[in-house]
Each structure stands twice: as structure tokens, then as C-alpha cells.
Amino acid sequence: MQVEYLIIGQGICGTCLSYFLQKENRFFLVIDDNQNNSSSRVAAGIINPVTGRRIVKTWMIDELLPFVETAYNELENLLGVNVISSKTIIDFFPTSQMRDAFLQREQYEPFLQLAGNEKEFEKNFNYxxxxxxxxxxxxxHLEKLLPSWRSHLIRSEKLIEETFDLSQLKFSDGRVRYKEIISxxxxxxxxxxxLETPFFSKLPFAPNKGEALLIETEGISADHIYKKGIAMVPMQTGNIFWTGTNYLWDYDDALxxxxxxxRTVHQLSQWLKVxxxxLDHRASVRPANIERRPFVGMHPVNNKVGILNGMGSKGCSLAPFFAKQLSDHLIHGTTIFPEADIMRFKKLLS
Ligand SMILES: Cc1cc2nc3c(=O)[nH]c(=O)nc-3n(C[C@H](O)[C@H](O)[C@H](O)COP(=O)(O)OP(=O)(O)OC[C@H]3O[C@@H](n4cnc5c(N)ncnc54)[C@H](O)[C@@H]3O)c2cc1C
Known part of the structure; x- marks a missing residue:
């Protein structure tokens, strides 16, 4: 079988890249082994326009928000499933310092608003x-998007369900060869x-583990995401909320x-009045990196090999935007943002 692009992985990065290549009518194949604890399958899927304790605007958010909304809406129409929802985040202040930080930033930040009625959530929450x-x-809604896109790829004979075996990868006559595939x-x-491939293991990955509980509760509106140290994110089924998370840089396994x-059950029992x-407890490792900027582009020594990775805790907002940049770069030779282009690690990778 002969293709232009062989993509390894169908998390949010592989999904977005294959989507943009499909839009350009390119020939590609995706190999994915559907690991049920991959980062994209454990994530909450939040795109939060502000970040950190100082509540500052997320990197590039003004460009990212309209772009990703359009991309996910297109996917929604194509797949006929609900891929994206708009929510407000109810940010219960866990400390007076956080309250002060919010009140200070509110004057400058269009994404922040003061509460209209401070008693509004008293029935269900302690604050x-x-x-x-x-x-x-x-x-x-990654739990909808990923399997729907997967089924779409399977129907179009563009997905091979298996674990990619690096020992079978060869380069000859200017082509990539993997088993019977030429790309x-x-x-x-x-x-x-x-991190395990010889091509990219030297990139400054800083993987960190994160966990979440899926909980069921009654009477809490699914119109919002609720935060108080941890977040409660409404899922699309029943009264189920994704609840988390933590960041562990020192861990023995991804369990x-x-x-x-x-800790989370204790926090919830203090926070919730209901x-x-x-129902479930999940964990995964985020493909984060020291600079908190994505890894996008072609290898400086072997230009047959590329990467879309390093999304850290922001895969849902960064992956569509940089998948489009990579797709444009591959097809039209356009440049990738220098802050994301792996050419910034040319020395390290050479
Ligand atoms: C607890 C938690 C909460 C998070 N919450 C959010 C959030 O709210 N918002 C947000 O934007 N981000 C969030 N993230 C981060 C987000 O999950 C990541 O940024 C993103 O999912 C990374 O996607 P990826 O496609 O690069 O990698 P992955 O999701 O890991 O996908 C890699 C894919 O490759 C496949 N694969 C790997 N190796 C092979 C192989 N050898 N052969 C075949 N297939 C292979 C895997 O099966 C998988 O499908 C969270 C992460 C965690 C852990």
C-alpha cells in the first residue's frame, strides 16, 4: 500500500492531523493501538482561556479559541456527534489570595466576570x-470525538489497529517503509x-501523571464547570462529572x-452538599515539556520523520491549531511558528 503520510497515534494530535490532511484530499494511513489510558482518553477536554494562580491569559488563546471552535464544529458536522460545548467556569475561590488575584485581574481581563449573585450555588456547594x-x-467531548473519528477512519480504510513496531521501520529510495506500507x-x-523513539527521545519532554475520578451526583447543573482547587466537569451522560486533577512528576507507573x-473524595465531601x-478512577501521563510549547515539524536530520506532540495539559486547544500548521507545512511548505517548530532543537536532535 502506498500513501503520502503515515501517522502513528490517534489521540487528539493524530485525530486533528489526519482531519486536516483529509480536508486537503491527501493519502494517509493512521496506525493506533487504542490504549485506553492514553492522555486524550483520560483528559477532561477543557479549554480554559485563563491559567495559573495569577489567572493570566493562556498562551495564544485569542487566536486559538476562534480557530478551534471552527475546527471542532466542522468535525461535529462531519461526524454527526456532539464534539464541543460552551460552558462558564464557576471559580469558587479556595483562598482569599485567589479571590484577591481574581478581583485584581478582572478589570483587565475580558474572560473574567464577577458573580452576579454570590448565593446562586449555595444549595449544592459549600463556599x-x-x-x-x-x-x-x-x-x-473527547469520549465522543475520538471513537467517532476512529470509526470514520476505519470505514474509509485509513486506520490500522495495531501497535507500531519500530524495528519494522526502514528508509530506502527516499521513502519510508513499514511492513507492506510505503510512505x-x-x-x-x-x-x-x-520518548521511546530514537528520533525524538532527546526533546525536552517533562511528562507528568494526572488522575481523575468520574462521579455521579444529583441536582448539579451541567451548564457549568465548577472549580475549587479541583474541577468538576460535566460529562455528556446523565449526572456524571469528571473530577480532578493532580500533577505528579515523580511516579513509578501510570496507574x-x-x-x-x-484526597479527592475528602475534598468533594467538604465541598458538595449533595x-x-x-464510578471510576483513571490516570494517564501528559506528554508535557519543560518549555510548555508544542513539538511540531520535521526532524532536522531526517526530513522523512515528523512529530506533533508536547501538548502538555492543553492538547484540546493546541492540537487543532498546530495540526493545521503541520499539514500546511507538509503540503504547501509554509512555516511553523518558531516557538513550536522542533527546528528550535536542531542542535539537540542533530
Ligand atoms: C488527567 C488529565 C487531564 C487532562 N485534562 C485536559 C484538559 O482538560 N484539556 C486539555 O486540553 N488537555 C488535558 N489533558 C492533556 C491532554 O490529555 C494531552 O495534551 C493530549 O491528550 C495529548 O494528546 P496526544 O495525541 O499528543 O497523545 P495521546 O493522547 O497519548 O495519544 C497517543 C495515541 O498514540 C497511540 N500510540 C502510542 N504509541 C503507539 C504505538 N507504538 N503504536 C500504535 N499506537 C500508539 C495511543 O494509543 C494513543 O491513541 C489532560 C491530561 C490528563 C492526564
Whole structure:
């Protein structure tokens, strides 16, 4: 089988890249082994326009928001499933310092609003220090998007369900060869597995583990995302909320920990006035990096090999934008933003 692009991985990066290549009528194949604890399959899917304790605007958010909304809406229309929802974030202040930071930033930041009625959520939540509102924010329904895009690829005979075996990868006559597949380029969208490939293992990845509980509760509106140290994110089914998360840089495996579960259940029992039931506990490792900027582009030594990775905790907003940049670069030779282009690591990768 002969293609132009062989993509390894169908998390949010591989999904977006294959989508933009399809839009340009390119010939590609995706190989993915559907790991159920991949980062994209464990993530909440939030796109939050502000970030950190100082509540500053997320990098590039003014450009990213309109771009990703259009891209996800297109995917929604193509696949006939609900891929994206707009929500407000109810940011219950966990400390008076956070309240002060919010009040200070609110004057300068169009994404922040003061609460109209501070008592509005008293029926279901305990909160002593009030709340602010972050809007607009988005939820990408990864639990719908990823399997629907996968089925679409399978129907079009563009997905091979298997674990990519690096020992079978060869380069000859200016082509990439993998088993019976001949391709012009190979692009790694394989999340933390890129740390294992000889091509990209030297990139400054800083993987970190994150966990979440899925809880069921009654009477809490699914119109909002709720935050108070941890976040409660409405899922599309019933009264189920994704609840998390933590950031562990020092870990032995990617499995859920009893410490996180106990801490989160304790936090929830202090925060919620309504009963809840834990349905599931998930964990994964984020393909984060030291600079907090994506890894996008072609290898400086072997230009048959590319990467779309390093999305850290912001895959849902960064992946569509940089997948389009990579697709344009591959097809039209356009430049990739220097802050994201892996050419910035030319020395390291050479
Ligand atoms: C707890 C948690 C919460 C998060 N919340 C958010 C959030 O709210 N918003 C947000 O934007 N981001 C969030 N993230 C981060 C987000 O998940 C990542 O940025 C993003 O999913 C990375 O996507 P990816 O496609 O690069 O990698 P992955 O999602 O890891 O996808 C890699 C894919 O490659 C496949 N693969 C790997 N190796 C092979 C191989 N050898 N052969 C075949 N297939 C292979 C895997 O099966 C997988 O499908 C969260 C992460 C965690 C852990």
C-alpha cells in the first residue's frame, strides 16, 4: 500500500492531523493501538482561556479559541456527534489570595466576570469566599470525538489497529517503509511513546501523571464547570462529572493511586452538599515539556520523520491549531511558528 503520510497515534494530535490532511484530499494511513489510558482518553477536554494562580491569559488563546471552535464544529458536522460545548467556569475561590488575584485581574481581563449573585450555588456547594466566572470556556467531548473519528477512519480504510513496531521501520529510495506500507513521510503523534523513539527521545519532554475520578451526583447543573482547587466537569451522560486533577512528576507507573482517590473524595465531601458516588478512577501521563510549547515539524536530520506532540495539559486547544500548521507545512511548505517548530532543537536532535 502506498500513501503520502503515515501517522502513528490517534489521540487528539493524530485525530486533528489526519482531519486536516483529509480536508486537503491527501493519502494517509493512521496506525493506533487504542490504549485506553492514553492522555486524550483520560483528559477532561477543557479549554480554559485563563491559567495559573495569577489567572493570566493562556498562551495564544485569542487566536486559538476562534480557530478551534471552527475546527471542532466542522468535525461535529462531519461526524454527526456532539464534539464541543460552551460552558462558564464557576471559580469558587479556595483562598482569599485567589479571590484577591481574581478581583485584581478582572478589570483587565475580558474572560473574567464577577458573580452576579454570590448565593446562586449555595444549595449544592459549600463556599465561604464567593466565586468568579470565567467565560467563554469550552469542553471538547473527547469520549465522543475520538471513537467517532476512529470509526470514520476505519470505514474509509485509513486506520490500522495495531501497535507500531519500530524495528519494522526502514528508509530506502527516499521513502519510508513499514511492513507492506510505503510512505513519503512518517509523523509521530504517539504521545509519551515518542520518548521511546530514537528520533525524538532527546526533546525536552517533562511528562507528568494526572488522575481523575468520574462521579455521579444529583441536582448539579451541567451548564457549568465548577472549580475549587479541583474541577468538576460535566460529562455528556446523565449526572456524571469528571473530577480532578493532580500533577505528579515523580511516579513509578501510570496507574491510579489510592492517595489521589482518598484526597479527592475528602475534598468533594467538604465541598458538595449533595451525595455523590465514585464510578471510576483513571490516570494517564501528559506528554508535557519543560518549555510548555508544542513539538511540531520535521526532524532536522531526517526530513522523512515528523512529530506533533508536547501538548502538555492543553492538547484540546493546541492540537487543532498546530495540526493545521503541520499539514500546511507538509503540503504547501509554509512555516511553523518558531516557538513550536522542533527546528528550535536542531542542535539537540542533530
Ligand atoms: C488527567 C488529565 C487531564 C487532562 N485534562 C485536559 C484538559 O482538560 N484539556 C486539555 O486540553 N488537555 C488535558 N489533558 C492533556 C491532554 O490529555 C494531552 O495534551 C493530549 O491528550 C495529548 O494528546 P496526544 O495525541 O499528543 O497523545 P495521546 O493522547 O497519548 O495519544 C497517543 C495515541 O498514540 C497511540 N500510540 C502510542 N504509541 C503507539 C504505538 N507504538 N503504536 C500504535 N499506537 C500508539 C495511543 O494509543 C494513543 O491513541 C489532560 C491530561 C490528563 C492526564
Amino acid at each position: 465561604e469566599l464567593g466565586f468568579g466566572i470565567i467565560s467563554p470556556s469550552l469542553i471538547v 513519503e513521510k512518517i509523523i509521530f503523534c504517539d504521545g509519551i511513546n515518542s 491510579p493511586t489510592s492517595g489521589f482517590r482518598e 451525595p455523590f458516588k465514585v
